[in-house]
Amino acid sequence: MDCSKCGADAITHLAYSGLHLCAGCFTQSVEKRVRQRIREDSVVPDDATPEEPDTWVIGLSGGKDSVVLTKILHDTFEQDPRIELVGLTIHEGIEGYRDESVDACVELTDELGVSHELVTYEEEFGVRMDDVADADPEGMAPCAYCGVFRRDVLERYADELGADKLFTGHNLDDEAQTAMMNFLEGDPRQIAKHFDASLGGFDDRETQETFVPRVKPLRDVPEKEVALYAHTENLPAHITECPHSSEAYRGEIQELLLELESNHPGTRHSIMAGYEQLAETAAGSLRDGVDGLGECNRCGAPTDREVCRKCYLVEAVDGEVPAQ
Numbered sequence: 001m002d003c004s005k006c007g008a009d010a011i012t013h014l015a016y017s018g019l020h021l022c023a024g025c026f027t028q029s030v031e032k033r034v035r036q037r038i039r040e041d042s043v044v045p046d047d048a049t050p051e052e053p054d055t056w057v058i059g060l061s062g063g064k065d066s067v068v069l070t071k072i073l074h075d076t077f078e079q080d081p082r083i084e085l086v087g088l089t090i091h092e093g094i095e096g097y098r099d100e101s102v103d104a105c106v107e108l109t110d111e112l113g114v115s116h117e118l119v120t121y122e123e124e125f126g127v128r129m130d131d132v133a134d135a136d137p138e139g140m141a142p143c144a145y146c147g148v149f150r151r152d153v154l155e156r157y158a159d160e161l162g163a164d165k166l167f168t169g170h171n172l173d174d175e176a177q178t179a180m181m182n183f184l185e186g187d188p189r190q191i192a193k194h195f196d197a198s199l200g201g202f203d204d205r206e207t208q209e210t211f212v213p214r215v216k217p218l219r220d221v222p223e224k225e226v227a228l229y230a231h232t233e234n235l236p237a238h239i240t241e242c243p244h245s246s247e248a249y250r251g252e253i254q255e256l257l258l259e260l261e262s263n264h265p266g267t268r269h270s271i272m273a274g275y276e277q278l279a280e281t282a283a284g285s286l287r288d289g290v291d292g293l294g295e296c297n298r299c300g301a302p303t304d305r306e307v308c309r310k311c312y313l314v315e316a317v318d319g320e321v322p323a324q
């Protein structure tokens with residue numbers, strides 16, 4: 001098949017747009033969508049200057065998504081002195097998994113000349129995910145603990161590194177899955193929260209005074225295309241799956257969406273187009289607000305309880321009877 005844009009040999013067919021693309025036109029199209037998303041979300045502030053640049057911390061796991069994100073952000077803003085990039089990698093303490101992906105992060109940031117920070121759960125909380133999965137004091141899936149710890153580290157280090165924004169590599173499939181899960185959960189507050197945390201332009205969000213705002217510039221790019229981009233550009237992405245990966249429900253939704261997508265190309269895009277508008281409306285009328293949040297009496301993080309969820313879980317893993 002010939003590339004729909006330039007006539008060279010196509011390497012992929014994007015069923016939702018009908019385009020066949022060669023390697024060059026494909027990588028350009030991914031980059032274009034990421035840059036367009038950054039523009040539409042007004043991510044670059046008008047008042048950033050070379051003296052006071054906007055600092056963007058990228059959650060860099062070494063998987064294909066965050067590696068592709070780091071590469072495109074670097075290539076786009078390398079010559080722009082108003083933007084400073086920092087890669088932040090979290091080592092959860094998972095034997096035989098995270099060491100290699102940390103290597104991928106170091107290789108990538110060295111090659112691009114992007115500064116890089118590595119943080120471990122062990123140093124931060126005195127726990128490793130392998131031990132958490134064994135102990136499991138709350139009878140939860142490992143990812144439920146891991147997600148709470150990760151959010152805490154990202155939020156705190158983003159603050160420490162002077163981040164104006166926190167970038168994550170969520171792609172279109174991730175976001176469409178989360179949207180579906182939020183629908184099926186039947187809790188519109190969750191949808192409102194999703195909007196305030198990471199969707200839409202910055203002017204429309206409410207939480208940015210309390211939390212470092214999240215940006216997801218890959219959210220228009222399907223997962224398969226992110227993987228193909230990493231492959232085409234020969235990026236050092238790590239692909240092994242975490243041995244504790246346990247998001248069974250998300251897996252079901254993923255399968256469902258892939259089947260819908262193959263029967264009705266464009267489904268993920270239309271889910272997100274409708275969902276984002278709905279989430280904005282939900283946020284406008286249902287947001288809990290952040291004014292009522294107090295501080296965790298252990299670590300000072302914003303929370304609506306006495307002890308935040310992270311401190312509660314760390315104490316539970318340590319075998320203490322946690323404060324409620």
Ligand code: SF4
Binds near residue numbers: 144
């Ligand atoms: Fe943590 Fe689950 Fe991701 Fe493994 S799959 S790193 S346990 S969130």
Ligand code: ZN
Binds near residue numbers: 300307
């Ligand atoms: Zn706390």
